[in-house]
Amino acid sequence: MATPVKDPLTGAETTGHVWDDTLQEFNNPLPRWWLWTFYGxxxxxxxxxxxxxxxPIGKSYLKGIGNSITYKTDAGEEKSTHWNMRALLAHDMQNSTEAAKQQEYLAKVGAASYDQIAQDPDMSAFVRSYGVGMFGDNCAACHQSGGQGVVGQYPNLVDDDWLWGGDPATMETTIRGGRLGYMPAFKNTFNEEQLNQVANYVLSLSGEPADAAAAAEGQKIFQGETGGCYMCHTKEGTGMHAQGAANLTDKVWTIANLPAAETPEAKLAAVKAVIHNGVHRQMPVFGAQGRNLSDTEIKVLVAYLQQMSGGAAAQ
Structure with a gap:
C-alpha cells in the first residue's frame, strides 16, 4: 500500500498531484454519512x-405500478386509475371525515325548505361556506366574485331587481335551464327622430332628465303598434318577469350604463344605443344538460344567492 503524500507545510494528506512545483491537491474525502445520504x-x-x-414516454408517461385510486366522477360513475394528485384529491374529497360531514349537511339542506335553511344557523353557515365555492366555480366569471355583475353584460345578483323573478322556485328554474335575454333591435324600425323620442320617454319613466315634448311622442310609440314595447315592458313600463323584461320605472339599469353617464346627453345616448342595437345574451344551462349540478347543489346555490342579496330574492 502506497504511503500517503503529505503537504510539508500543513501536514495535510494530498493526492500526490503537483502543479507549478509547489501547488498540491489536498485529499479531503466527503463525510461517509453524506455519501450514504447521496446514495440513498x-x-x-x-x-x-x-x-x-x-x-414522459412519447405522448404518454410512466404511470407507476402497485398504486391505484378509486373515486367517483361528476356523473357519479366509479373510476379506478393510477395514483395521481388529481385522483387523490377527488378520493379524499369523497371519503375523508370532512367529506362525510359535507355530504351529511348537503342531505340536510336538500331535505329542508328555504325558510328552514334561513332560520337554522348551522345550515345557513354551511350554505355560506359551500355556496361561495360553487358560486366561484360556476357564476363568478360573469357575475363577479361579489355578485355585482357587469353593466351591459351580466345582471347584478345582490340587488332587489330580478329580471326573471327572484322567488326560490324561479331562481332554481333559471339556474337549471339557463336564460336567453333578448330584446329586438329597432335600428330598422325607428328613424332617428323616433329613436330619440322613445329614449326620452324611457328616461322619463325613471325620473331621469328628458325632453318633455319628445317623451310625449315617445310614449305613443312605446305604447302603440309602431314600437310595441309595452308587450314586454307593459304600458306602465314596469317590466314582465315571464319575458325577463326589465322594469323601466326604477333606477336599476342592467344594460344601459346610466350610472357612468355624467351628462343628460350621455344618458340619452346610452339608452338610444340599447334600443338601436337590441339585447342578446345567453346564460348557460347548469342542470342535467349543462354543467350537471345536482338538485341539492342548485338548492344550495339559490340559498347562497338569497344570502348575498340580503333576502331580496324573495320577491
Whole structure:
C-alpha cells in the first residue's frame, strides 16, 4: 500500500498531484454519512420512478405500478386509475371525515325548505361556506366574485331587481335551464327622430332628465303598434318577469350604463344605443344538460344567492 503524500507545510494528506512545483491537491474525502445520504437519494428516485408517475414516454408517461385510486366522477360513475394528485384529491374529497360531514349537511339542506335553511344557523353557515365555492366555480366569471355583475353584460345578483323573478322556485328554474335575454333591435324600425323620442320617454319613466315634448311622442310609440314595447315592458313600463323584461320605472339599469353617464346627453345616448342595437345574451344551462349540478347543489346555490342579496330574492 502506497504511503500517503503529505503537504510539508500543513501536514495535510494530498493526492500526490503537483502543479507549478509547489501547488498540491489536498485529499479531503466527503463525510461517509453524506455519501450514504447521496446514495440513498438515488435509490429513492429510482423507486419513485417505478411506483409513481414520472418520466414522459412519447405522448404518454410512466404511470407507476402497485398504486391505484378509486373515486367517483361528476356523473357519479366509479373510476379506478393510477395514483395521481388529481385522483387523490377527488378520493379524499369523497371519503375523508370532512367529506362525510359535507355530504351529511348537503342531505340536510336538500331535505329542508328555504325558510328552514334561513332560520337554522348551522345550515345557513354551511350554505355560506359551500355556496361561495360553487358560486366561484360556476357564476363568478360573469357575475363577479361579489355578485355585482357587469353593466351591459351580466345582471347584478345582490340587488332587489330580478329580471326573471327572484322567488326560490324561479331562481332554481333559471339556474337549471339557463336564460336567453333578448330584446329586438329597432335600428330598422325607428328613424332617428323616433329613436330619440322613445329614449326620452324611457328616461322619463325613471325620473331621469328628458325632453318633455319628445317623451310625449315617445310614449305613443312605446305604447302603440309602431314600437310595441309595452308587450314586454307593459304600458306602465314596469317590466314582465315571464319575458325577463326589465322594469323601466326604477333606477336599476342592467344594460344601459346610466350610472357612468355624467351628462343628460350621455344618458340619452346610452339608452338610444340599447334600443338601436337590441339585447342578446345567453346564460348557460347548469342542470342535467349543462354543467350537471345536482338538485341539492342548485338548492344550495339559490340559498347562497338569497344570502348575498340580503333576502331580496324573495320577491
Amino acid at each position: 437519494t438515488i435509490i429513492f428516485a429510482i423507486v419513485y420512478w417505478i411506483m409513481y408517475p414520472s418520466w
